[in-house]
Amino acid sequence: MLKISHRGTEMPASPIRKLVPFAEAAKKKGTKVFHLNIGQPDIETPKECLDAVKHCDITVLEYSHSAGMESYRKKLVEYYQRNHIDVTHEEIIVTTGGSEAILFGFMACLDAGDEVIIPEPFYANYNGFAMQADVNVVPISSSIESGFALPPIEDFEKAITPKTKAIVVCNPNNPTGYLYSAAEMETLKQIVIKHNLFLFADEAYREFCYQGAHTSAMHLKGAEQHVILMDTISKRYSACGGRIGAFITKNKEVFTAAMKFAQARLSPPFYAQVLGEAAVDLPENYFDSTKAEYQLRRDIIVKRLNEMPGVFCPNPGGAFYAMARLPIDDCDTFCQWLLESFSHEGATVMLAPGTGFYSTPGLGKNEVRLAYVLNADSINKAMDCLAKALEVYPGRIYDL
Amino acid sequence: MLKISHRGTEMPASPIRKLVPFAEAAKKKGTKVFHLNIGQPDIETPKECLDAVKHCDITVLEYSHSAGMESYRKKLVEYYQRNHIDVTHEEIIVTTGGSEAILFGFMACLDAGDEVIIPEPFYANYNGFAMQADVNVVPISSSIESGFALPPIEDFEKAITPKTKAIVVCNPNNPTGYLYSAAEMETLKQIVIKHNLFLFADEAYREFCYQGAHTSAMHLKGAEQHVILMDTISKRYSACGGRIGAFITKNKEVFTAAMKFAQARLSPPFYAQVLGEAAVDLPENYFDSTKAEYQLRRDIIVKRLNEMPGVFCPNPGGAFYAMARLPIDDCDTFCQWLLESFSHEGATVMLAPGTGFYSTPGLGKNEVRLAYVLNADSINKAMDCLAKALEVYPGRIYDL
Numbered sequence: 097m098l099k100i101s102h103r104g105t106e107m108p109a110s111p112i113r114k115l116v117p118f119a120e121a122a123k124k125k126g127t128k129v130f131h132l133n134i135g136q137p138d139i140e141t142p143k144e145c146l147d148a149v150k151h152c153d154i155t156v157l158e159y160s161h162s163a164g165m166e167s168y169r170k171k172l173v174e175y176y177q178r179n180h181i182d183v184t185h186e187e188i189i190v191t192t193g194g195s196e197a198i199l200f201g202f203m204a205c206l207d208a209g210d211e212v213i214i215p216e217p218f219y220a221n222y223n224g225f226a227m228q229a230d231v232n233v234v235p236i237s238s239s240i241e242s243g244f245a246l247p248p249i250e251d252f253e254k255a256i257t258p259k260t261k262a263i264v265v266c267n268p269n270n271p272t273g274y275l276y277s278a279a280e281m282e283t284l285k286q287i288v289i290k291h292n293l294f295l296f297a298d299e300a301y302r303e304f305c306y307q308g309a310h311t312s313a314m315h316l317k318g319a320e321q322h323v324i325l326m327d328t329i330s331k332r333y334s335a336c337g338g339r340i341g342a343f344i345t346k347n348k349e350v351f352t353a354a355m356k357f358a359q360a361r362l363s364p365p366f367y368a369q370v371l372g373e374a375a376v377d378l379p380e381n382y383f384d385s386t387k388a389e390y391q392l393r394r395d396i397i398v399k400r401l402n403e404m405p406g407v408f409c410p411n412p413g414g415a416f417y418a419m420a421r422l423p424i425d426d427c428d429t430f431c432q433w434l435l436e437s438f439s440h441e442g443a444t445v446m447l448a449p450g451t452g453f454y455s456t457p458g459l460g461k462n463e464v465r466l467a468y469v470l471n472a473d474s475i476n477k478a479m480d481c482l483a484k485a486l487e488v489y490p491g492r493i494y495d496l
Numbered sequence: 497m498l499k500i501s502h503r504g505t506e507m508p509a510s511p512i513r514k515l516v517p518f519a520e521a522a523k524k525k526g527t528k529v530f531h532l533n534i535g536q537p538d539i540e541t542p543k544e545c546l547d548a549v550k551h552c553d554i555t556v557l558e559y560s561h562s563a564g565m566e567s568y569r570k571k572l573v574e575y576y577q578r579n580h581i582d583v584t585h586e587e588i589i590v591t592t593g594g595s596e597a598i599l600f601g602f603m604a605c606l607d608a609g610d611e612v613i614i615p616e617p618f619y620a621n622y623n624g625f626a627m628q629a630d631v632n633v634v635p636i637s638s639s640i641e642s643g644f645a646l647p648p649i650e651d652f653e654k655a656i657t658p659k660t661k662a663i664v665v666c667n668p669n670n671p672t673g674y675l676y677s678a679a680e681m682e683t684l685k686q687i688v689i690k691h692n693l694f695l696f697a698d699e700a701y702r703e704f705c706y707q708g709a710h711t712s713a714m715h716l717k718g719a720e721q722h723v724i725l726m727d728t729i730s731k732r733y734s735a736c737g738g739r740i741g742a743f744i745t746k747n748k749e750v751f752t753a754a755m756k757f758a759q760a761r762l763s764p765p766f767y768a769q770v771l772g773e774a775a776v777d778l779p780e781n782y783f784d785s786t787k788a789e790y791q792l793r794r795d796i797i798v799k800r801l802n803e804m805p806g807v808f809c810p811n812p813g814g815a816f817y818a819m820a821r822l823p824i825d826d827c828d829t830f831c832q833w834l835l836e837s838f839s840h841e842g843a844t845v846m847l848a849p850g851t852g853f854y855s856t857p858g859l860g861k862n863e864v865r866l867a868y869v870l871n872a873d874s875i876n877k878a879m880d881c882l883a884k885a886l887e888v889y890p891g892r893i894y895d896l
Binding site for chain 1: 497498500501502503504505507508509510513534536537538539540541545546549550551552554555556557558559560562592593595596599603604605606607608610621623624625628629630692693694721722734735736737738739747749750753754756757759760761762763764765766767768771
């Protein structure tokens with residue numbers, strides 16, 4: 097018999113997307129589904145950006161440079177300068193989404209059997225890219241009690257083996273919303289320098305910090321050769337479908353290796369580079385209103401969650417996610433039950449089961465991730481559903 | 497010291513793109529460079545397609561479905577039906593260029609250490625994806641004397657080991673332009689069925705066949721479970737920069753595995769899906785003029801090449817490439833010399849060295865690939881340059 101690959105077999109299905117058929121069935125029954133399950137913002141893409149694509153006069157849709165259009169990379173330098181990140185356009189490879197930046201990082205720095213340490217819960221798709229690169233993810237657990245702060249340095253050191261090549265940090269964090277402090281980033285810097293590791297920094301949510309400033313991995317003096325920034329415009333400008341990100345490093349050897357992978361896939365998509373280039377010229381206050389809107393939603397969702405008996409949700413400092421502990425037996429069962437067997441005033445809510453974000457079996461069973469990508473009114477209605485659901489869910493646990 | 501990955505070190509740089517700095521230097525000196533080195537067509541992207549993007553009214557640039565927009569996949573079914581390829585929209589994953597379709601195929605079907613057989617010369621970037629998947633490419637040589645026909649079945653059987661999992665066929669072929677006959681495709685079918693292998697079919701140039709009909713791997717009755725079609729709209733509609741391709745298979749297990757890789761990278765780019773959807777509705781005669789134009793250019797370039805003393809160029813049956821044997825010592829040296837040290841009436845020509853398309857060391861040293869992506873007048877001028885260059889090149893060999 098023809099056999100597919102082990103990696104194809106073992107590759108985990110997206111924990112977020114596997115509930116989609118149940119959501120579709122719920123909708124077919126006429127139930128309104130509030131989607132708090134995925135990081136697809138409802139925020140409008142800036143008109144200036146959409147217009148840049150509309151006004152794009154080309155006659156041949158040619159390949160871009162494999163590193164991305166030079167004009168766009170030069171524009172990006174301005175963007176990073178505003179964020180006190182000092183890079184040149186020759187240290188940037190424009191990628192097909194942040195996803196490809198992660199893949200290039202893993203491919204350029206890690207070999208089959210190497211280990212990468214990631215504080216869990218973590219963005220589930222890191223697993224997918226690790227699987228493609230045949231790399232082992234070694235999780236170290238952060239706890240909901242501490243609001244998902246960086247685990248102590250000893251936990252990292254216990255996890256480091258001769259095969260450890262890198263640490264991934266997502267700041268502010270998806271799925272927890274945790275914003276790592278300057279001190280925590282400094283700790284990471286010390287670890288990667290002491291143990292000679294790469295630091296892969298996913299900063300997709302850089303602009304969405306609600307308390308305290310963002311410390312980029314690119315700000316870490318002395319770690320320049322260790323840091324690979326994996327960036328994306330998806331959330332920043334609500335441009336997820338454009339598929340434009342960036343791979344940035346001052347490490348020339350890493351850059352050269354990544355560039356070869358970039359050349360193999362020829363070029364990043366053209367149109368969204370045009371959109372991204374226009375985005376850098378948005379007025380300086382562009383993020384103010386988006387950030388204020390997300391902060392308002394965060395305040396509502398966290399308050400509503402903590403008002404529900406048996407629920408605990410730490411207050412996230414950034415991104416647009418909250419991770420909550422619910423008084424339930426099993427989040428996968430619960431999230432499916434919400435779609436299959438529950439409705440309140442004709443509606444239900446779709447959440448992402450916590451288990452999908454943990455690599456250690458058994459962790460996250462009573463946690464869910466909520467993406468506050470709906471407006472305040474919808475969030476309130478979704479929270480009405482959730483509160484009601486927790487009252488009637490057969491697998492409710494009362495003595496958490 | 498921080499060390500990058502072995503695959504990052506060993507990954508070959510693009511053989512086509514490594515000459516770019518020399519071309520840039522030539523242009524700075526004021527030399528006109530005729531680019532016959534890359535498959536970037538000069539053909540205009542259909543206005544209907546570009547307009548579809550311009551008229552695209554969205555307010556939020558959202559992620560598509562990970563398999564691509566359903567409306568586009570349904571449209572693609574029409575396109576394939578016109579090509580007598582019977583697929584449903586649920587057998588199609590829209591990919592980020594044909595490149596990603598190749599990557600998904602390798603990842604879903606092959607594990608580290610597995611072997612994939614590819615007739616050489618072959619599209620150099622297969623090496624890049626093989627490197628990412630830690631897969632070994634086993635070349636079997638086709639010869640310029642036979643016009644790069646499929647090597648005999650015995651050559652395949654000699655190359656097959658217990659680790660062999662797949663064969664790649666690019667039809668019509670890049671870089672040779674060879675159009676595999678129905679009989680040759682039937683031979684491949686027998687091999688993959690007998691030895692239980694996957695058949696990866698790259699049919700990027702399907703429409704550009706100048707003698708005889710195209711036999712798709714999807715036409716091979718009885719091999720349905722073996723075939724993975726890796727397709728792209730890049731050349732078909734001169735839409736290289738859009739980065740839209742397709743991964744198509746009737747093998748459900750392979751599809752499910754590939755879909756997990758597709759979910760990890762979230763979605764293909766939105767805008768070029770809109771463009772691709774519009775392309776399916778182009779008038780039925782759309783390809784007639786493009787094909788006629790390419791055929792005209794082929795006729796010129798092949799005639800001009802074969803008129804040059806010591807040059808041999810088989811007449812390619814498809815695509816827009818020709819592979820020629822030149823009376824030279826070393827194609828890499830020659831192609832660089834053309835850019836660095838030669839000009840004729842203020843111009844020179846950029847070619848792709850043949851070595852880059854062979855995996856067996858030493859092969860292709862006196863061959864070059866020419867992409868006939870310029871108009872007839874430019875091709876004639878480029879051939880004037882080449883003829884002159886061969887007269888004066890210091891490494892010319894007279895007794896080939």
